[in-house]
Amino acid sequence: MQTKSPALAVMTFTLLTAPLAHAQGEPTKSASVDLNGDGKPESISLTWDEPKDEFVLKAGNSTIRGGTDGNAPDGFVVVDLDSSDKRKELVVSTGQTDYDKQQHLYAFDGKTLKSIGNVPALTEAKGNGIILSDSWQGFWNRRDKYALDKKGNIIEVPQELYAVGVEATVKQSFPLARNRTDKSAVATLAQGSKIQVLAAAPLGPPGEYLYLVKSATGLLGWATAKDLTGKTEGLPLAG
Known part of the structure; x- marks a missing residue:
């Protein structure tokens, strides 16, 4: 990865690693959190399957796998993308540079853990069902907007410019x-x-x-x- 000028590097780092609004704590490998809003906390864990170059995320009795760039994720973060409901979401971050970073988002409905979408970064997520996501494009930050649809999946809101x-x-x-x-x-x-x-x-x-x-x-x-x-x-x- 090429090195930016000091001031620009600080600006970009701040944008792409800013603390998530409505996030609970730093990345962790295990936690007990009520994800589906039924009042009962789920046991959550993240492990690394090195032979398959995949992370393994578990919530309750459900398991889901995700690919990486060969580096084990630091952990997962619990976020609240929509504060009007009782549900929480999980985020696993992969990638090592401004260009390949991805935030993998998951939801748990009480039985099944499912992927609800990926975004380059959670630059801003204030609990209103909207994510603003910045990604570096060589000399400027592209800001994309994503929103939760009626099925709880993350969809991009297209922009012409x-x-x-x-x-x-x-x-x-x-x-x-x-x-x-x-x-x-x-x-x-x-x-x-x-x-x-x-x-x-x-x-x-x-x-x-x-x-x-x-x-x-x-x-x-x-x-x-x-x-x-x-x-x-x-x-x-x-x-």
Whole structure:
């Protein structure tokens, strides 16, 4: 993993490891908690199956397995995603970098432990059934919204654009396209001018985007990641 500048590293670490709202304690390998709201605590444990490279999560008499990146999870955390009900959820964190971290979420209905979804990070979970999740995209944090559906599963709430909000200085002139499909230039950025990267539009392949940029003259247009990272300076890039 590449190393970020000290200030940026602190910012990113804070976003991705902030204490969970409505979470109970630090990661643990065992606990006794009422997960389904019936007033009777379940015995919960997390163990590591090294030959299969899987963690084994148990609640009551139910067991579920999950894959990892080869590293045993530190433990599980109990969270309350929806404070309007009596239920609690379990979170197992896997991954070692900003790019491969995943939070695996589970619910127990009194008989069966089931997966209800994964998110990159639980950046904000205030007990209102909504999760805000940040994931690092090279020079900006992508914030995704997830929500509990009527069946208690976590679903992503799609966004057409993602807020970026970083500034840079043009070191080599390049054009801004009129829109995402028309590459005709609406503006040509002057060397030494300041720009604002306002938003990112996902392309087909995961992790690829076009960026909405505001020029120093107040014009809006679209730029590629290649132009931004290769022809500007000042972006908070890792490395």
